[in-house]
Amino acid sequence: MSPTSLTVFLSLLIFYLFFISSFTYARLDPTPNTERFINSLNLFPDHDVSIVNDDSSINNASRLVEKRFKFPSLPNSKPSIEDLGHCADYYRLPHTIGARMFYFFFESRNNETDPVVLWLSGGPGASSNIALFCENGPFHITEDSSLVWNDYGWDKVSNIIYVDQPIGTGFSYSIDDTDIRHNLVDVTNDLYNFLQDFFDKHPKLVQNDFFITGQSFAGHYAPALASRINQENKANPKIHINLKGIAIGNGLTNPRLQYEILPYYARRCKLIEEEDYLHIKNTMLPKCMKATEDCDMGNETDCLIAFDSCDGMFGEILRRTNNINYYDYRKQRNGRMNYDFSHLENFLNNQLVKDALGVPDIPFVTLSSKVYEAMKGEYMKNYDTGIPALLADGIKVLLYVGEFDVICNYVGNLKWVIEMAWHGKEEFLKPQSLVSFSIDGIEMGALRSHGPLSFLEVHGAGHMVPMDQPKTALHMIQRWMHGDLR
Numbered sequence: 001m002s003p004t005s006l007t008v009f010l011s012l013l014i015f016y017l018f019f020i021s022s023f024t025y026a027r028l029d030p031t032p033n034t035e036r037f038i039n040s041l042n043l044f045p046d047h048d049v050s051i052v053n054d055d056s057s058i059n060n061a062s063r064l065v066e067k068r069f070k071f072p073s074l075p076n077s078k079p080s081i082e083d084l085g086h087c088a089d090y091y092r093l094p095h096t097i098g099a100r101m102f103y104f105f106f107e108s109r110n111n112e113t114d115p116v117v118l119w120l121s122g123g124p125g126a127s128s129n130i131a132l133f134c135e136n137g138p139f140h141i142t143e144d145s146s147l148v149w150n151d152y153g154w155d156k157v158s159n160i161i162y163v164d165q166p167i168g169t170g171f172s173y174s175i176d177d178t179d180i181r182h183n184l185v186d187v188t189n190d191l192y193n194f195l196q197d198f199f200d201k202h203p204k205l206v207q208n209d210f211f212i213t214g215q216s217f218a219g220h221y222a223p224a225l226a227s228r229i230n231q232e233n234k235a236n237p238k239i240h241i242n243l244k245g246i247a248i249g250n251g252l253t254n255p256r257l258q259y260e261i262l263p264y265y266a267r268r269c270k271l272i273e274e275e276d277y278l279h280i281k282n283t284m285l286p287k288c289m290k291a292t293e294d295c296d297m298g299n300e301t302d303c304l305i306a307f308d309s310c311d312g313m314f315g316e317i318l319r320r321t322n323n324i325n326y327y328d329y330r331k332q333r334n335g336r337m338n339y340d341f342s343h344l345e346n347f348l349n350n351q352l353v354k355d356a357l358g359v360p361d362i363p364f365v366t367l368s369s370k371v372y373e374a375m376k377g378e379y380m381k382n383y384d385t386g387i388p389a390l391l392a393d394g395i396k397v398l399l400y401v402g403e404f405d406v407i408c409n410y411v412g413n414l415k416w417v418i419e420m421a422w423h424g425k426e427e428f429l430k431p432q433s434l435v436s437f438s439i440d441g442i443e444m445g446a447l448r449s450h451g452p453l454s455f456l457e458v459h460g461a462g463h464m465v466p467m468d469q470p471k472t473a474l475h476m477i478q479r480w481m482h483g484d485l486r
């Protein structure tokens with residue numbers, strides 16, 4: 001599409017989005033989606049959370065210990081693995097009975113003065129190692145569980161940290177069930193404490209620019225953590241965290257507006273028939289909207305009701321499609337599986353790999369159903385409310401959205417961005433704020449931006465943009481961090 005036809009298209013879309021109305025109330029039977037979510041990635045975990053009985057490794061005076069590691073099966077490629085500053089280890093979480101948060105840290109392949117980037121995968125309960133090994137990490141895992149260099153790893157332009165969080169996700173574990181987190185206040189406390197100790201351990205990085213990035217449910221995590229850091233920075237913290245921006249890929253940020261779009265979007269992309277669309281819109285959407293509105297007003301019970309009814313609606317949309325991959329509707333699912341991450345799970349469950357990383361004898365939990373269930377009450381809450389204050393303080397916000405995703409599609413994301421009240425809203429909505437995003441003269445996306453806010457619709461990508469369009473994702477993040485995204 002040329003920039004002009006894009007402008008016309010997006011203007012029409014904006015017009016449409018403003019005039020979507022609400023509907024009347026109806027009944028439906030909820031369908032829990034945890035199992036669908038996990039099986040959709042071809043994961044069949046024996047354990048869905050790591051609680052260990054042995055606490056001998058827990059009580060250590062030092063809260064943050066880092067260990068250099070070398071993967072046993074990494075081929076002898078150049079540059080050698082020793083050239084890459086890379087650490088993995090556990091952070092002993094304060095304010096828990098005995099929780100340890102696992103993380104990877106990779107120094108920039110380019111220059112240690114590059115920005116520090118924190119990556120957060122979604123779920124809630126999905127390990128950030130999914131991104132590390134299948135999206136934007138320094139190396140990728142192959143089908144036969146060996147590693148190859150990723151030419152488009154974000155460690156080429158940043159010092160990047162991948163955290164397994166909330167507790168119970170990935171290699172993070174606790175000695176006590178009660179350390180499992182149920183809300184974003186506790187989750188952001190944990191991340192904030194981790195960052196304080198991380199920068200304490202890496203004083204050379206304190207002056208670098210700092211960015212929070214992530215995907216999917218990170219549409220909740222990133223604004224919440226950024227607001228927390230921004231407030232602490234104003235209150236004279238031990239270490240000032242040099243927060244410059246947040247970037248969210250295919251995020252879930254304002255569930256009410258995003259779920260409202262889902263039936264319409266499925267119909268517009270011809271994934272369901274007109275008759276199915278009308279049925280879902282008239283019988284299921286109203287209950288989902290009613291409960292989400294009440295959730296937005298602060299009723300916690302309604303947040304749980306909203307989760308069940310909105311998720312039930314999404315399940316119904318899926319049942320009426322031709323078994324599409326709901327992260328990328330160009331593709332079909334293989335049975336119930338969107339993507340196959342079983343090789344990642346096998347690799348990280350290999351004892352040699354665990355030994356190299358300093359992980360005790362616990363399973364790797366790629367996606368924790370227990371963490372997911374525990375965070376259900378947060379799922380439908382709106383997290384765009386803190387963003388205008390961040391923008392007012394000059395903290396940049398980038399929303400980038402792969403155009404073929406269904407669940408966190410770009411239309412729903414655009415809807416909340418358009419409706420959000422912030423100081424640059426009027427300019428942001430003007431046609432001249434929309435340009436084509438190109439790499440080497442080839443259009444790779446459509447970019448709308450004004451001041452600190454940018455919205456990039458990425459061509460040729462689904463839910464996982466750095467996996468589908470690695471070159472675009474790397475150019476995007478580099479240009480954005482340096483203030484020249486256009």
Ligand SMILES: *[C@@H]1O[C@H](CO)[C@@H](O)[C@H](O)[C@H]1NC(C)=O
Pocket residue numbers: 056057058059060061062065
């Ligand atoms: C505690 O941390 C130190 C490094 O600070 C490490 O050498 C030691 O092995 C750790 N002890 C335990 C019990 O994990």
Ligand SMILES: *[C@@H]1O[C@H](CO)[C@@H](O)[C@H](O)[C@H]1NC(C)=O
Pocket residue numbers: 110111112113
């Ligand atoms: C790293 O970047 C700094 C600041 O731009 C520059 O002064 C320095 O020469 C760079 N170092 C290397 C090894 O390129």
Ligand SMILES: *[C@@H]1O[C@H](CO)[C@@H](O)[C@H](O)[C@H]1NC(C)=O
Pocket residue numbers: 299300301302
């Ligand atoms: C919250 O919502 C529930 C279920 O809809 C309702 O029973 C309850 O009265 C509401 N609570 C408040 C304080 O409005």
